[in-house]
Amino acid sequence: MNSILLIFVLIVIATTSFIVGRRRALHSVGGIIKDLHSLPNHYGWFSALAGFLPGLIIILIWIMFGGTLVDNITLAALGEEIRNLSDFDRTLYMNDIRNLAVQDAISRPVTETLKSAAQYYSRTQENIFWIFALSAIGISTVSAFFGIKKVSPELRSRNLLERLILYFLVVCSAIAILTTVGIVSSLIVVTLRFLEHVPLTDFLFGLKWSPQTALRPDQVGSSGSFGSIPLFAGTLLITLIALFIALPVGLLSAIYMTEFAKPKARAFFKPLLELLAGIPTVVYGFFAALVVAPAIRSSGEAIGLEIASESALAAGLVMGIMIIPLISSLSDDVISAVPQSLRDASYGLGATKTETILNIIIPSALPGIVSAFLLAASRAIGETMIVVMAAGMAANLTANPLEAVTTVTVQILALLTGDQEFDSAKTLSAFALGLALFAITLFLNFIALKIVRKYQEQYD
Amino acid sequence: MDKAAVTTVQDLVQPTIRATNVNIYYDDTHAIKDVNLDIPPKAVTALIGPSGCGKSTFLRSINRMNDTIPSCRMTGQITLYGDDIYDKKIDVVQLRARVGMVFQKPNPFPKSIYDNVAYGPRIHGLANSDADLDNIVFNSLQKSGLWDEVKDRLDTPGTALSGGQRQRLCIARTIAINPEVILMDEPCSALDPIATAIIEELITELKERFTIVIVTHSMQQAARVSQKTAFFHLGKILEFGDTSEIFTNPKVEKTKDYITGRYG
Ligand SMILES: Nc1ncnc2c1ncn2[C@@H]1O[C@H](COP(=O)(O)OP(=O)(O)OP(=O)(O)O)[C@@H](O)[C@H]1O
Ligand SMILES: [Mg+2]
Numbered sequence: 001m002n003s004i005l006l007i008f009v010l011i012v013i014a015t016t017s018f019i020v021g022r023r024r025a026l027h028s029v030g031g032i033i034k035d036l037h038s039l040p041n042h043y044g045w046f047s048a049l050a051g052f053l054p055g056l057i058i059i060l061i062w063i064m065f066g067g068t069l070v071d072n073i074t075l076a077a078l079g080e081e082i083r084n085l086s087d088f089d090r091t092l093y094m095n096d097i098r099n100l101a102v103q104d105a106i107s108r109p110v111t112e113t114l115k116s117a118a119q120y121y122s123r124t125q126e127n128i129f130w131i132f133a134l135s136a137i138g139i140s141t142v143s144a145f146f147g148i149k150k151v152s153p154e155l156r157s158r159n160l161l162e163r164l165i166l167y168f169l170v171v172c173s174a175i176a177i178l179t180t181v182g183i184v185s186s187l188i189v190v191t192l193r194f195l196e197h198v199p200l201t202d203f204l205f206g207l208k209w210s211p212q213t214a215l216r217p218d219q220v221g222s223s224g225s226f227g228s229i230p231l232f233a234g235t236l237l238i239t240l241i242a243l244f245i246a247l248p249v250g251l252l253s254a255i256y257m258t259e260f261a262k263p264k265a266r267a268f269f270k271p272l273l274e275l276l277a278g279i280p281t282v283v284y285g286f287f288a289a290l291v292v293a294p295a296i297r298s299s300g301e302a303i304g305l306e307i308a309s310e311s312a313l314a315a316g317l318v319m320g321i322m323i324i325p326l327i328s329s330l331s332d333d334v335i336s337a338v339p340q341s342l343r344d345a346s347y348g349l350g351a352t353k354t355e356t357i358l359n360i361i362i363p364s365a366l367p368g369i370v371s372a373f374l375l376a377a378s379r380a381i382g383e384t385m386i387v388v389m390a391a392g393m394a395a396n397l398t399a400n401p402l403e404a405v406t407t408v409t410v411q412i413l414a415l416l417t418g419d420q421e422f423d424s425a426k427t428l429s430a431f432a433l434g435l436a437l438f439a440i441t442l443f444l445n446f447i448a449l450k451i452v453r454k455y456q457e458q459y460d
Numbered sequence: 461m462d463k464a465a466v467t468t469v470q471d472l473v474q475p476t477i478r479a480t481n482v483n484i485y486y487d488d489t490h491a492i493k494d495v496n497l498d499i500p501p502k503a504v505t506a507l508i509g510p511s512g513c514g515k516s517t518f519l520r521s522i523n524r525m526n527d528t529i530p531s532c533r534m535t536g537q538i539t540l541y542g543d544d545i546y547d548k549k550i551d552v553v554q555l556r557a558r559v560g561m562v563f564q565k566p567n568p569f570p571k572s573i574y575d576n577v578a579y580g581p582r583i584h585g586l587a588n589s590d591a592d593l594d595n596i597v598f599n600s601l602q603k604s605g606l607w608d609e610v611k612d613r614l615d616t617p618g619t620a621l622s623g624g625q626r627q628r629l630c631i632a633r634t635i636a637i638n639p640e641v642i643l644m645d646e647p648c649s650a651l652d653p654i655a656t657a658i659i660e661e662l663i664t665e666l667k668e669r670f671t672i673v674i675v676t677h678s679m680q681q682a683a684r685v686s687q688k689t690a691f692f693h694l695g696k697i698l699e700f701g702d703t704s705e706i707f708t709n710p711k712v713e714k715t716k717d718y719i720t721g722r723y724g
Contacts, residue, residue, distance in 0.1 A: 262530060263530070339567070341563060341565055341567035342567060342569060342570075343528070344528070344561075344563060344567065345563065345567045345568075345569065345630070345633075346569075346579075347525065347528055347556065348523065348525060348556060348560065348561035348563070348634075349556065349557075349560065349579060349580040349583070349633065349634070349637060350552075350553045350554065350555075350556035350557035350580065350583065350584060350637065351553070351579075351580075351583050352553055355583050359579070359583070360569055363570070363571070364569075364570055
């Protein structure tokens, strides 16, 4: 809360500095803008950032390290016996102090010592914050002052700003990359721990998935089997059903939109199709569970087939509907990108619409269509909600779409919900599944992007 | 081949293409106003005029390419050897097989050179065997003067050729369906002078067998390749006649201004 106020103060400093810096630049050349190296606003921004950035850096330091600093000071003030506790107990103790300081529930009876420790903690926190806040404001003011003083017609503020923007963009993309790297590496670390419990070959090639393990060493129970094949087979089955529906429908509707629909019809249908993409997957899920699955079941009964109320078919059908807009809008883009001159050439040679579509447009757009297909596939593979609700949890290894199957994502969900012991093979296996899933979708996306890139070079 | 025989008889009595009171509109734009024009057989007719005067629009109406533009409407009559090409009975697909078109920007398909040329014959079923098709491709490339340059790489993409070669490939693609008329919309505007000279030479050869209508912005080109010239201005034809006549002795002041480069 206080940090926000502080940032507000910094913004005020920056704004003032902007106005003054800009004014100073204009004044230095007597109002003749072309005598300045850069535009007046560049000088304004230069001064503003000179005032804002140093303060911002100090605030960031506070946000990142302030907590640890306050903890350590509090700890130092506490007695010997607390400092000599084991790491784990000390962390717990500090937690209680912190919670007490904000009047939250704590894990032990509230004693006088604890109370005074909490008070000490709050006080320290406040003091340290003010030290940071005042130095942020002070340094920002000084830096703004020097920034403004530097403003002169020769100052290349435009170039400086340009470089700053570059750094900013680099930082932003670094954040995205680092996050991915962080997630993947944590997946890898936990997966390695899982592999201490279960051999890699069992995980990759085992045909039985039943992750129940004994919770306590003295408990009788199965040791669990972690063969992931049934899960990947289930995923594959549902994905194939979904693509079987979505590819023709999506592609043909894209062809209709681009080649046949009048502008008015297009303006009507396109948003409608894209509306499909906006439906939350959980809604698709209960549509699958409450409408599609029973319908499949009763139509199966009508022809004398015994069909489970949860089936791969129901989940696959609904998932197919869900990814239609993805395929159709991506294909729509690549088909529209086929140059009009190619259509003209084909029509000019006396080809009909269908001939032109089959011989010219689809082959030209094929790489794009393939990559749309792959992106849709990785979307289907990662989908969870529909499958949980419509395909069930049973890890059957089957190619029969009328049976219940389960998928990788559903199992991850099942493994990690509810009370879990973190170090059991059962919990850890979720991370191994996650990593495997990630590898597959990464591979699909990689291929899709490669194809798209090749495709972009095609028309000069 | 009886078509050719019929043609020679008809040549004496009527032009290949006759446009009567043609008006063309794009929504509210009146692009072509009351145009009448007779295009003679086995000759090159040049359409010239300032930018935006409707040359392309008129040209595209001759093989009904304007049909692909939803906002485009036309009134009046255009006949090809006496048949009204806008008649309901006329099949556009067949019409375009009789009236081929070469575009301003060379637009080969992203297919092999062979498949580019074979495209038209395949969809119209002009070849009875593979050998037949090979023959058509050979003849067309030969006539467009491209054969010697590409005979060793017929299976490489047509898009990998140079600009001038691409345009000749497009011409080969058009003559492969053996049309009666070839329409060309500024076929040389994207080419360098040498490639242009080659194409102009080609046009002169082709007029022995085809009726050619060409839109061009180059006065020299019109003078070099065409026998008839029509001067378009703001959607109307201001002057039409023998090219030699128009370029040496224009009757309309505007034509004179335009061909001498004084047009603003
Ligand atoms: N697809 C279209 N939609 C709407 N208006 C068009 C369209 N094509 C052409 N026009 C209009 O019709 C008129 C004639 O255009 P056209 O392309 O026939 O001219 P042009 O003589 O070929 O010009 P240029 O020499 O520049 O190629 C212009 O006013 C143009 O704006
Ligand atoms: Mg034009």
